[in-house]
Amino acid sequence: MDVQQRLCNNLHRRAVCGLQRYAIPRNSRVFSGRCRAVSNLSGSSSKSAPTSSLTQHGLFQWSVPFILPIAAAAATAAYGGSIAFGTHIAWLRPVLVGSGPLLLHFILPFLDLHLGQQHPQPLAPTAKVSPADDLTARVVPTIVVIMHLTIMATAYATIATAPLQPLLLPLLAYSLATSASCTMAASHELVHSRNPVHLSAAALFLTLYWWYPYYRAHHQHHLHVCTPVDYTCAPKGLNIYSYFPPYITSSYAEAWQLAIQECYRAGKPRFSRHNTTLVALVAQALLAAVIYAIFGPVATAVHFTSNIVFLVYMATLDYILHYGLVRPLMAGNERRYTPITPHTSWNSLYAFENGIFFNVLYHSDHHLYGVKSYGYLRPPIDGPLVPFPINLLGILVLVPPLWRYVMDRRADEANAKHLEYLGNTAASATPTDSSPTGAAATAAAGLEAEAKESA
Numbered sequence: 001m002d003v004q005q006r007l008c009n010n011l012h013r014r015a016v017c018g019l020q021r022y023a024i025p026r027n028s029r030v031f032s033g034r035c036r037a038v039s040n041l042s043g044s045s046s047k048s049a050p051t052s053s054l055t056q057h058g059l060f061q062w063s064v065p066f067i068l069p070i071a072a073a074a075a076t077a078a079y080g081g082s083i084a085f086g087t088h089i090a091w092l093r094p095v096l097v098g099s100g101p102l103l104l105h106f107i108l109p110f111l112d113l114h115l116g117q118q119h120p121q122p123l124a125p126t127a128k129v130s131p132a133d134d135l136t137a138r139v140v141p142t143i144v145v146i147m148h149l150t151i152m153a154t155a156y157a158t159i160a161t162a163p164l165q166p167l168l169l170p171l172l173a174y175s176l177a178t179s180a181s182c183t184m185a186a187s188h189e190l191v192h193s194r195n196p197v198h199l200s201a202a203a204l205f206l207t208l209y210w211w212y213p214y215y216r217a218h219h220q221h222h223l224h225v226c227t228p229v230d231y232t233c234a235p236k237g238l239n240i241y242s243y244f245p246p247y248i249t250s251s252y253a254e255a256w257q258l259a260i261q262e263c264y265r266a267g268k269p270r271f272s273r274h275n276t277t278l279v280a281l282v283a284q285a286l287l288a289a290v291i292y293a294i295f296g297p298v299a300t301a302v303h304f305t306s307n308i309v310f311l312v313y314m315a316t317l318d319y320i321l322h323y324g325l326v327r328p329l330m331a332g333n334e335r336r337y338t339p340i341t342p343h344t345s346w347n348s349l350y351a352f353e354n355g356i357f358f359n360v361l362y363h364s365d366h367h368l369y370g371v372k373s374y375g376y377l378r379p380p381i382d383g384p385l386v387p388f389p390i391n392l393l394g395i396l397v398l399v400p401p402l403w404r405y406v407m408d409r410r411a412d413e414a415n416a417k418h419l420e421y422l423g424n425t426a427a428s429a430t431p432t433d434s435s436p437t438g439a440a441a442t443a444a445a446g447l448e449a450e451a452k453e454s455a
Contacts, residue, residue, distance in 0.1 A: 064355030071099040072179035080158035100175030109389040117349035133194040141186035148183040156299040177309035185357040212280035213255035226327040236324035239400035324411025342380035343418035384414035
């Protein structure tokens with residue numbers, strides 16, 4: 001937990017310091033532009049989208065995040081026979097068992113399309129942001145994580161006791177995976193807290209789903225977003241099939257490297273209980289063994305299947321959120337990249353998907369102020385917007401030519417606005433090495449120099 005708290009503290013300091021780390025004068029356009037970003041992200045409405053109070057309604061915020069876990073619970077009940085179906089509605093059983101993907105990719109996105117993109121109501125000028133580390137600030141994500149883990153255990157017990165139904169089993173695994181993908185948004189919210197209850201819930205969920213590296217490495221993404229060092233940001237033209245393998249392997253490699261560095265600084269051996277990533281890997285294997293011992297091979301197979309689907313969902317979401325967006329090197333400086341702006345993340349103003357993902361799709365504000373809890377996130381006035389709901393775009397990425405046709409032009413426009421926002425159009429002429437090794441070496445050298453200067 002101490003490591004996670006230090007990472008959060010580091011992010012908080014960077015958010016407070018803003019552009020001072022780039023030695024940019026306070027009266028420059030860049031610095032004043034960052035101040036405008038704070039103002040815009042604090043709740044001003046957009047000229048291009050209507051304003052709605054739906055997403056700020058208490059009932060909406062407290063109910064929508066539970067839609068997918070409740071669907072997983074209904075799928076479990078339908079599979080186990082707890083819900084009776086007459087012969088005339090027997091077709092409803094597979095629909096209910098597969099209700100997770102049906103809701104995630106069809107019903108909720110089409111509800112969002114019907115409502116259209118809408119800005120949330122601005123925060124009141126006198127509104128006080130509750131401390132991000134306060135337990136109540138993220139109580140809903142915590143409940144969602146606990147609820148999903150309970151439903152998952154119930155589902156495995158149902159699979160172990162109910163008659164085997166090979167046609168319904170994949171649907172149940174898929175519904176559990178969709179619930180896990182939305183619970184991941186809750187865990188992501190908890191990872192940005194320093195409260196030990198929040199962090200413990202997130203660590204348990206991520207370890208169970210083979211994604212503990214996210215717990216260790218996610219804050220590095222916030223530091224290096226949209227630079228060649230950040231493997232989670234897909235450059236324009238890279239398809240999802242080429243993105244997925246290095247995304248997974250690099251996540252594990254970075255988590256391992258961070259743990260090794262931590263052991264080195266503490267003077268502890270790398271292969272010991274002090275290596276938190278090693279402990280998590282062992283815990284992943286032990287949890288899988290426990291599932292096998294208690295619930296049997298079929299439930300274990302469902303666990304493996306839902307985990308793999310879950311990882312595909314995570315890769316797809318990260319692929320979309322920064323696709324094609326870049327922070328080029330600053331003009332006249334080969335070591336530092338341009339600052340983060342509202343134009344270095346894709347945003348979505350669709351109500352239901354922001355509800356189930358805890359407003360993480362107001363992604364520009366989240367990257368500008370990572371410690372801000374989800375209830376206070378607001379989208380920028382003129383930030384880049386996805387053309388369709390994220391969960392429809394997740395299907396579109398499977399067809400790379402169509403995906404590029406839809407997104408490449410938009411990415412170019414967002415990158416131009418990023419430079420325009422900074423008043424630094426000369427940076428576009430700065431040469432960068434886009435090869436995997438050259439770009440990473442250049443970026444690593446710059447970041448190392450920054451770390452030495454900060455020290």
